[in-house]
Amino acid sequence: MSIEIDRERFIETMKEQADIGATDGGGLHRLALSDEDKAIRDWFRDQLEALGLEVRVDAFGNMFARREGTDPDADPILIGSHLDSQPYGGIYDGALGVIAPLELLRTLEEEGRVTEHPIEIVNWTNEEGSRFQPAMQGSGVWAGVHDIDAEYDRTDENGERLGDELERIGYRGDIPVEPQNDYEAYLELHIEQGPYLELEEKDVGVVTGVVGFYWGAITFYGEADHSGPTPMHYRNDALVAAADVITQVRRIPGTLGDRTVGTVGYVDAQPNSINIIPEEVTITFGFRDPSDEIVAEAKERVLAEAQTAAQREGLDWEWEQRHQSDSVEFADTCIDAVQASADDLGYDSMRIFSGAGHDAVHLTDICDTSMVFAVSEDGKSHNEDEYTSWDDCYSAANTIANAAYRLATDE
């Protein structure tokens, strides 16, 4: 027996959430623990309380609500994603994965359906990792991957401390940041953020795993000097070495795997003046691939390039790890539930590996897990042009709702 969420109400709810932190460009500015994040959290709480559900907030701001099942011994199905956004993100990234289970709960309530297992909805704190690093932070602390005190002490670029900001917006709850019971499964719906579903003309993606990734930062130390009278061979130009590395990060993926990607997203040059040779330049780098060995090899290669570039330019340099995540494979039980739901609903689907990290990665340490992907037009995300048609949003939302219902009813 399948379930069908209300298309019109679902779309209206998606639009409603998109008003909170809306940008002029049609996207979202809803950074973790900002005033906008508080506003969307308050709104989310209201929606759940309107369903008669009790909202629980843990000491890291993760928000849960449970609709009880009929079997007191059955572990809950957890389903959710995140409501925070990139500085100029789209309206689907994260939110779609929270609104879909909200609509599932509304539909279950409206139709008076019962499930053996409880169904829990979750909004994870700071998935984006934009204002405070690392990404997927709330789920990471909850799953025991990160130490909570270290994460409280993270600061944003204005020096604001995460723990203080959590207090300030009123979302530092009383519940310990850890699973309060066993879980049967975790499901998450997210936009693909890549082009493959659209290229293959599919309705939804059945996600079988997530690529591993490595984030690091490299700093080169040269010498500031006047750009005019300093001969080329007297220079120790930190930006030139950074440029060498940026060029190589563009090149390395093509020498490794067909899914390997590498990015330098951040550069800071000091003193950053048209007339002064750059003294100190920091760049970040990131590599991802389904194979952890390829990610490790990419990291080694970029550090070798940095060493060569520093030597060529006569610089000191150092590097540090920012984040590392092994690739994960999701559980067959959950993958099968997603696949069966897509098939039952008549959606054309494909199996896909996620190129982005998600809270689901941390959940694999806790319980069986899988994900549903919605089509991302042109693969765009993390900008205001991010777009998924309402048809594609609805197909994906219905797929995860049915997968969760299937698992909750042991069908």
Place this chain on the structure above:
Amino acid sequence: MSIEIDRERFIETMKEQADIGATDGGGLHRLALSDEDKAIRDWFRDQLEALGLEVRVDAFGNMFARREGTDPDADPILIGSHLDSQPYGGIYDGALGVIAPLELLRTLEEEGRVTEHPIEIVNWTNEEGSRFQPAMQGSGVWAGVHDIDAEYDRTDENGERLGDELERIGYRGDIPVEPQNDYEAYLELHIEQGPYLELEEKDVGVVTGVVGFYWGAITFYGEADHSGPTPMHYRNDALVAAADVITQVRRIPGTLGDRTVGTVGYVDAQPNSINIIPEEVTITFGFRDPSDEIVAEAKERVLAEAQTAAQREGLDWEWEQRHQSDSVEFADTCIDAVQASADDLGYDSMRIFSGAGHDAVHLTDICDTSMVFAVSEDGKSHNEDEYTSWDDCYSAANTIANAAYRLATDE
């Protein structure tokens, strides 16, 4: 008949000026029209008034004082430099060229010397071009190179308007910003900011001209996208193209001339996040050479590289000129006066072309001009490690004092 400035008082005065805007690192933070600039201007005014000289301030803040000569028909010898500094500059750049003529005036007064020509001292507004662009601004307006209203409207990175800042510190004077009479000659002492005098073990440099330069900026427009799920061949990464250009700016000088230099000093990437492909990146570029043809060729080559890099990465791009200056050759009369003074004083000198722009460049439109260079240890400048020994400061100061005295007495 030569003149000898007081070594001890000269060094004490150099130290005294270096206390105003002093940094912890032993340098100066004395940005144009800042509170520190006001303080050094007030100090400078006091020194001149203590000599019984009237200080004249023009409507762009350029400060003049004249010691009259004996011949009412003789045009003045102008001598000076600038008291503003880079954000973390050294204590010699600019200041040495103002303190040396101050000491000349003190010595003339103390010894009761008379000259046929008046001697004028000048402190030019905003030579550095760090807080407000362009560099050499005060002398440029004075010489008729820049339109004064356009320069008043320049803003710093906080949006403060130059004209307002000039008012605020009380240095928008009443005198029109133009020569108030003909000038016989302009002389300027400056640190070399390059390594050649030290390499050749010389005491002072006799400057015969200044290299031409070209400053521009290039902006690449790509697409922001998630750094994980976006395949490499889907990317339009603005930072990669910028890196290509940075690499080529390092390389182009070595294909042109033995004095050609090229620098990318500034980079700004947006949105500048570890997890997002850079969407918009601006870099500056600058080339200098004694030959204007080589500078023009370097500019053409870097634009060709930008075009290629943009095409390779699938980007839009644009560029703009920030500043352009032809190379200049100084006047034999002044060069000869500097050379004769160095020789008379027993200093080992060499002829040298300046790799940096100086106010003296603008003065060549007004009168015969030349410069004296002091040794720069390791060629360093525009940072706190900038260093010239007191011996080298004194040799250079004495050289320019005697050159000015020579010209002022028609010796």
